[in-house]
Amino acid sequence: MPEKVLIYSKFPKTLMVRIGERFELLDAAGKQPGEVFSAEQLSTVRAMITAGGTQLPGDVMDTLPKLAAIVCYGTGYDGVDLAAAKERNIAVGNSPGANAASVADLAVTLMLTATRRIIPADAFVRDGSWAASKPSPLLRAVPGNPGRRIGIYGMGEIGRKIAARMAAFETEVGYFSRTKHDLPYRYFDSLERLADWCNVLMIAVRAGADTHHAVNAGILKKLGPDGYVVNIARGSVIDEAALTAALQNNVTAGAGLDVFEKEPHSPSALAALPNVVLTPHVGGHTTDSHAAMQDCVIANLEAFFAGRPLEYPVR
Amino acid sequence: MPEKVLIYSKFPKTLMVRIGERFELLDAAGKQPGEVFSAEQLSTVRAMITAGGTQLPGDVMDTLPKLAAIVCYGTGYDGVDLAAAKERNIAVGNSPGANAASVADLAVTLMLTATRRIIPADAFVRDGSWAASKPSPLLRAVPGNPGRRIGIYGMGEIGRKIAARMAAFETEVGYFSRTKHDLPYRYFDSLERLADWCNVLMIAVRAGADTHHAVNAGILKKLGPDGYVVNIARGSVIDEAALTAALQNNVTAGAGLDVFEKEPHSPSALAALPNVVLTPHVGGHTTDSHAAMQDCVIANLEAFFAGRPLEYPVR
Numbered sequence: 077m078p079e080k081v082l083i084y085s086k087f088p089k090t091l092m093v094r095i096g097e098r099f100e101l102l103d104a105a106g107k108q109p110g111e112v113f114s115a116e117q118l119s120t121v122r123a124m125i126t127a128g129g130t131q132l133p134g135d136v137m138d139t140l141p142k143l144a145a146i147v148c149y150g151t152g153y154d155g156v157d158l159a160a161a162k163e164r165n166i167a168v169g170n171s172p173g174a175n176a177a178s179v180a181d182l183a184v185t186l187m188l189t190a191t192r193r194i195i196p197a198d199a200f201v202r203d204g205s206w207a208a209s210k211p212s213p214l215l216r217a218v219p220g221n222p223g224r225r226i227g228i229y230g231m232g233e234i235g236r237k238i239a240a241r242m243a244a245f246e247t248e249v250g251y252f253s254r255t256k257h258d259l260p261y262r263y264f265d266s267l268e269r270l271a272d273w274c275n276v277l278m279i280a281v282r283a284g285a286d287t288h289h290a291v292n293a294g295i296l297k298k299l300g301p302d303g304y305v306v307n308i309a310r311g312s313v314i315d316e317a318a319l320t321a322a323l324q325n326n327v328t329a330g331a332g333l334d335v336f337e338k339e340p341h342s343p344s345a346l347a348a349l350p351n352v353v354l355t356p357h358v359g360g361h362t363t364d365s366h367a368a369m370q371d372c373v374i375a376n377l378e379a380f381f382a383g384r385p386l387e388y389p390v391r
Numbered sequence: 392m393p394e395k396v397l398i399y400s401k402f403p404k405t406l407m408v409r410i411g412e413r414f415e416l417l418d419a420a421g422k423q424p425g426e427v428f429s430a431e432q433l434s435t436v437r438a439m440i441t442a443g444g445t446q447l448p449g450d451v452m453d454t455l456p457k458l459a460a461i462v463c464y465g466t467g468y469d470g471v472d473l474a475a476a477k478e479r480n481i482a483v484g485n486s487p488g489a490n491a492a493s494v495a496d497l498a499v500t501l502m503l504t505a506t507r508r509i510i511p512a513d514a515f516v517r518d519g520s521w522a523a524s525k526p527s528p529l530l531r532a533v534p535g536n537p538g539r540r541i542g543i544y545g546m547g548e549i550g551r552k553i554a555a556r557m558a559a560f561e562t563e564v565g566y567f568s569r570t571k572h573d574l575p576y577r578y579f580d581s582l583e584r585l586a587d588w589c590n591v592l593m594i595a596v597r598a599g600a601d602t603h604h605a606v607n608a609g610i611l612k613k614l615g616p617d618g619y620v621v622n623i624a625r626g627s628v629i630d631e632a633a634l635t636a637a638l639q640n641n642v643t644a645g646a647g648l649d650v651f652e653k654e655p656h657s658p659s660a661l662a663a664l665p666n667v668v669l670t671p672h673v674g675g676h677t678t679d680s681h682a683a684m685q686d687c688v689i690a691n692l693e694a695f696f697a698g699r700p701l702e703y704p705v706r
Contacts, residue, residue, distance in 0.1 A: 090532075177561060178535045184560075185503035192500050194670060198510055201669040207657040217405075220493045220677030244559030245499075246492060342522040354516040355509060362535030 079381045080120060082109055082140065085127035087149065094370050095125070099377060106130075110139045123380055125373060128152030128170060129283075129310060129339070134160030145380040147373050150360055151175055151234070153390050154283035154310060169386035171372030173233040175360030180237030182359045183278055183308040186332025187226075187242070189353045190304055191218060191276070193330075196350055214350055219275075219302065222246035227274025229267060229290070230281030230309065231257050238278055250274060253281070267291075271298040276306065283310035293318040296328050304330045308359045311336040320346045334359050394696045395435060397424055397455065400442035402464065409685050410440070414692060421445075425454045438695055440688060443467030443485060444598075444625065444654070449475030460695040462688050465675055466490055466549070468705050469598035469625060484701035486687030488548040490675030495552030497674045498593055498623040501647025502541075502557070504668045505619055506533060506591070508645075511665050529665055534590075534617065537561035542589025544582060544605070545596030545624065546572050553593055565589060568596070582606075586613040591621065598625035608633040611643050619645045623674045626651040635661045649674050 081099040083092065086106030095101065102121065104112045109121075123145040126132055132155050137143055146156055148170040161168050189195065196214040200206050226242045228235045231253040239249045239261055250262035252270040257263075264270040267290055271277055277299055281287050291305065292315040299305070305328060307314055316337045322328040323346070330351040339357055341347070347354060360369065375387040396414040398407065401421030410416065417436065419427045424436075438460040441447055447470050452458055461471055463485040476483050504510065511529040515521050539562045543550045546568040554564045554576055565577035567585040572578075579585040582605055586592055592614055596602050606620065607630040614620070620643060622629055631652045637643040638661070645666040654672055656662070662669060675684065690702040 177537050188500035197670040201671050202662045204658045206655040206671040217676050217678045220679040222492050241559045244556045340521040343519045347517045355512040356516050356521040361532050363532045364535040
């Protein structure tokens with residue numbers, strides 16, 4: 077008989093097909109498990125799958141008395157209360173690096189789309205403005221990439237892949253992370269100094285208390301009026317109200333955002349701006365990335381049910 | 392007294408500021424010179440600036456009896472009747488490579504934007520569909536870049552820069568051009584074989600009789616239903632009606648187009664498709680690219696008026 081696994085976050089069903097072939101899935105689909113399943117059904121659940129960004133506090137863990145493994149689909153685990161899990165002897169695993177290429181590709185896509193103003197350019201062709209020779213202030217010549225200073229905040233697997241891709245555009249790449257790595261990019265020992273140096277700030281840092289609102293009004297001011305912000309990490313890293321104000325007031329030239337403080341993101345002052353590109357948290361949303369993340373989820377669950385340590389534990 | 396130079400194509404005035412500091416410009420702004428200036432005014436014009444894509448036949452050259460130099464702003468010179476210029480002893484120059492990085496960057500931008508469906512994704516966030524959890528068939532997971540086969544048609548300066556950029560996305564790069572180059576990419580000896588091998592066909596070939604409609608229904612069929620087409624070269628290289636039909640009928644997955652058979656492009660069946668990205672011929676439209684193109688135009692004109700051969704002659 078297959079082992080039971082609770083699905084905690086709301087995932088498209090297609091992503092769970094392969095996992096469902098191996099385990100009996102109880103899909104809470106984003107609701108509290110106790111609202112969807114009886115206490116009896118939950119009483120035998122030993123493992124759950126969650127999206128790392130979904131809030132998973134200790135009291136939810138307590139609705140699953142046998143819970144001993146939390147497996148995050150993806151790289152992030154910022155929503156999981158790690159201290160609460162540890163107290164309860166619950167192992168936490170993730171899918172490290174599985175989506176790194178996909179997320180880094182989206183970061184570069186957002187950077188290029190924002191700086192070359194592809195969204196207004198596409199609308200300009202489609203709505204007939206080009207054919208009508210309408211003036212288009214948004215389509216003035218923009219700075220190109222050669223010599224542009226790309227600042228990467230965070231130098232994990234995703235940050236490295238962003239760096240390698242951006243360097244191919246004849247840019248200069250710098251980064252700030254807690255530790256200096258043996259990499260051919262310029263290291264800055266603070267986010268302020270990185271923002272002061274770069275023209276494009278690309279956020280690839282892990283979410284947490286230490287990075288919450290790290291990109292604030294002061295950092296944006298240092299980035300300067302020709303500066304762009306790209307975020308594919310977590311919405312919490314940016315003070316979104318400060319960024320919106322900066323974009324409205326030409327303190328910041330533009331932004332490409334795949335993640336938001338509150339998701340799904342509702343139409344807002346941000347969504348009304350022409351100098352931004354907004355995507356619905358699809359950084360890891362490629363078929364190869366999903367396959368690799370599912371491989372990690374399955375490997376973690378199989379190890380757990382076989383009585384071994386998780387294959388990819390969060391450290 | 393500064394030398395007179397006729398501006399033949401319609402250029403934004405800002406692009407001519409530096410050139411206007413050195414020469415006396417007669418701006419026909421896209422009209423026939425004889426409609427804008429008197430025969431007397433034109434009788435002393437020895438040099439003209441044109442956009443390479445603008446049709447410039449012998450009878451227009453004949454309205455400028457002293458014309459001895461045609462200077463193209465940009466890399467292209469496909470609109471200039473070279474045989475007619477030769478007959479009349481008119482030198483033709485261009486701006487080789489000046490816009491290569493800018494154009495290659497746009498090619499990669501269009502490739503990424505089309506394959507990751509950024510236009511519908513951005514609309515999905517902005518119009519509230521994401522917040523309303525609306526289904527979005529266009530936002531299904533898409534293939535990622537690692538291992539993807541990128542086929543480049545044409546391996547001049549722009550093609551090489553596209554190749555170097557795309558290789559950084561962990562793709563395989565192949566190309567077809569008349570001659571095999573000493574480059575670390577797979578060579579194909581025909582466009583058909585390249586299309587059969589690749590998933591993304593990126594057009595970077597010079598326009599001309601030999602490349603007219605080279606990308607036709609047969610090539611698109613070889614590219615296959617997961618295939619994308621990117622064109623930053625000239626609209627004439629693609630049979631646009633065939634591409635439109637292929638995009639409508641899932642013969643081709645998507646396209647990113649900066650150039651069109653007729654420019655400016657009017658809203659059309661192509662502009663109604665969700666799986667395309669359309670930009671208004673802005674490949675070379677960065678401030679650094681314009682500065683470099685202006686440098687070439689000025690160098691060509693200064694050499695000409697000093698009685699020397701053009702600095703960057705078309706061969």
